[in-house]
Amino acid sequence: MSAIWHPFTQHGLGEPTPKIERGDGARLYAADGQSWIDGISSWWVTTHGHNNPRIMAAMRAQTERLDQVIFAGWTHEPAEDLAAELIRITPAPLSRVFFSDSGSTSVEVALKMALGYWHHLGEDRAQILVMEHSYHGDTIGAMSVGERGVFNRPYDPLLFDVGTIPFPHAGMEQMTLDALEAACAQKPAAFIVEPLILGAGGMLIYPAWVLFEMRAICAAHGVLFIADEVMTGWGRTGTRFACDQAGVIPDIMCLSKGLTGGAIPLAVTLCIEPIFAAHHSTDRSRTFYHSSSYTANPIACAAAVENLAIWRDEPVMERIQALSDAQAAHLAMTSHHVMVENPRHLGTIAAFDLAAPDTGYLSNLAPRLIAYFRENGVLLRPLGNSIYVMPPYSISADDLAHIWSTIAAAIHALEQDKLH
Ligand SMILES: *Cc1c(COP(=O)(O)O)cnc(C)c1O
Secondary structure: OOOOOOOOOOHHHOOOOOOEEEEEEOEEEEOOOOEEEEOOHHHHOOOOOEOOHHHHHHHHHHHOOOOOOOOOOOOOHHHHHHHHHHHHHOOOOEEEEEEEOOHHHHHHHHHHHHHHHHHHOOOOOOOEEEEOOOOOOOOHHHHHOOOOOOOOHHHHHHOOOOEEEOOOOOOOHHHHHHHHHHHHOOOOOEEEEOOOEEOOOOOEEOOHHHHHHHHHHHHHHOOEEEEEOOOOOOOOOOOOOHHHHHOOOOOEEEEOHHHHOOOOOOEEEEEEHHHHHHHOOOOHHHOOOOOOOOOOOHHHHHHHHHHHHHHHHOOHHHHHHHHHHHHHHHHHHHOOOOOEEEEEEEOOEEEEEEOOOOHHHHHOHHHHHHHHHHHOOEEOOOEOOEEEEOOOOOOOHHHHHHHHHHHHHHHHHHHOOOOO
8 A cells, every 4th residue: 555645636535546657748658558648738737748858858967967056045057047038038027037846836926026025115015816716726825815615625714815806707807807996996915817717717718808908907006917827838828828818918927837848846936127126125124035945956947948948949839739729629529519518728728518417416527537538548637527638739639639539438428327
């Protein structure tokens, strides 16, 4: 018996835990040669495929030079190169890069930057505005700004109060904008949002013009605008960053997941110069007091530098466009089915909801689907009754077709009441 307590896993249900030995492109292999097509990019991180040769080589080369060095008051070349390149590829107002280790910590850093900014300016602004159904991570601060529910109920007494703006459902966008306008008038510190698509909330998509208007409202009220691009960054939504599609420049931007191509943990929080300037002083009490032991680990930075080189040298956007087109075509074919509701598509992400007869049925639908997919060579992990496909950009047409035919077979089995 393994001693491991797995994340988001109910060990009491006794589900099998396949042991992966090797990864290659969109495929994961067990020791006995059994393989799975990774239809969710191993929880949205893998962009150029597993074990991308360039990223692996860059990490190997870095291990010959420097494994780790304290980052408080010290620096190293991979971090310098990465920061310079990030500033080069993002809009000019984003001028500073703060490193951390995960999406959740990049969000914690963003919140602390926002609070620190107002504090050092001597203004009493501490409230955070959030969007309904959002997900920003699993640490206490990140949970506080995310949707409340079964996932965080035991910790609710520790979560801080936020102002919640309704999700801009189709036809109801003005309600969202009015609510944001009203909330901004109360002088909150910041508004944090997942641009264009709410991931863990169920792949909920809203239009670019709404993102643009939300940003404009925040700007008009001097409310800091935090874009959590942890999932949407690095091409997922069809552009390098989701904000690009709306012509939006955030005050603070969180990046992780695909930052290293998905090979090794790393995150950054980018911010505009005034936020850095508010902390910049000869007064030590204005220091930005945040660090984790492995901040800007050199091997992780080397992987990220290589990821950015791949974006420069290779036709990444063309691959994304091809995958996006293929996803749209597969989704359109699947949408004919009577059980398929709300088919939606944004860049490389395709999703739909399964119409299930009742909620009791619905509650154990996801685990049964996950088991069916696993038994049929596909790694998918529906969010409740929402099935989504978000593969690495390097996936072959055959593997993508196999994912969708397996989904069609699962729907068929469900219809025949043969999905156990
Ligand atoms: C995954 C995710 C996070 C949390 O990132 P971790 O690396 O899992 O801590 C934060 N925000 C969004 C939008 C995410 O999708």
